[in-house]
Amino acid sequence: MRNFKWLRSSYVAMVMVFLYAPIAVLITYSFNANKSRGAWTGFTFDWYGKLFQNDAIIAAFGNTLLVAAISSVVATIVGTAAAIGINSLNSKAKQLVRNITYLPIINPDIITGVSLMLLFVFAREKMNIPIDAGYLTLILAHITFNIPYVIFNVMPKLRQLDQFTYEAALDLGCTPWQAFRKVIIPEISPAILAGFLMALTMSMDDFVISYFTTGPASQTLPIRIYAMTRRRISPEINALSTIVFVVVLTVLLVSYLSEGQKERKLLRQERETRLALHIRKEEGV
Secondary structure (H helix, E strand, O other), X not given: OHHHHHHHHHHHHHHHHHHHHHHHHHHHHOXXXXXXXXXXXXXXXXHHHHHHOOHHHHHHHHHHHHHXXXXXXXXXXXXXXXXXXXXXXXXXHXXXXXXXXXXXXXXXXXXXXXHHHHHHHHHHHOOOOOOOOOHHHHHHHHHHHHHHHHHHHHHHHHHHOOHHHHHHHHHOOOOHHHHHHHHHHHHHHHHHHHHXXXXXXXXXXXXXXXXXXXXXXXXXXXXXXXXXXXXXXXXXXXXXXXXXXXXXXXXXXXHHHHHHHHHHHHHHHHHHHHHHHHHHHHHHO
C-alpha cells in the first residue's frame, strides 16, 4: 500500500513539474539581464520597465481588457438566462438544447473564427449593415464563444436547487422577480462567478477567433505577441507573461479564499441553527 502511495505522489509531482516548469523558466528569464535565453548574466528589472514604455503592448493590453470585460459581462448575463431557460424545459428538449450548446465548444476555433468573419462580411456587403472589423466584431465574437462556458457552469448548480424554495418564496408574498432575485440568484451566484471568470480567462487567452474578427486598431494582446514572436522573442514578452500569470493566479486565489470563507460561514450558521433547535427542544421537554 505504501508503494502505491509513493507511486501516486511521484505521478502527481511529475505532472506538476511538466505543467509548471515552462512557466517557472519563463518567469526566471524575465529577470535575466541578457537578451539571449542561452545564458544567465545577472538579475534585472529592466525588461519590466521597457515593457511599460512599449506603447504597442500597452495599447494591445488595454484592448484585451476592454474586450474581455465587456464580452464576459454580457456572456454571463445571457448565459445565465439561457441556463435558467434550458433548465425549465422538459427532459427531451433539455437534452437536445444541451447537445446543440456543446457544438461551439467542440467545434475547432479556426472554423468558428472563419465562420464569424464570413458572417460579418455578409452582413456588411449583402445586408448593408455598417459593421467593419474592429471592436464591435471582436466583442460579438467573444460573446458568442463565451456563452456556452457560462451555461455549462450554471446548469449543474441549477440542477442542485430545491424547486420548493422558489415556490415557498412565492407563497410568502414575493413576486416572481423578487423570488428570483432573492432566492435563485444567491443560490447560483458561485456558479455565475465561476462562469464569469472562465469567460474572462477564455477571452483574454483567445487568439484564433480574434485573429479573424479583429481590425488594425483593435488588436488584442495574443495577436500582438504573435506578431512580435515572428521576428524574435523579446524578454519583454517574458515580463508581460509573468505579470499576466501572477494576476490570474491572484484572482483565482482570492476567489478560492472567498468561496471557502462563505462555506465556513454557512457551516457555522447551520451549526448555530441546529444548536438553537436542540436547546428549544430540550426546553420544550
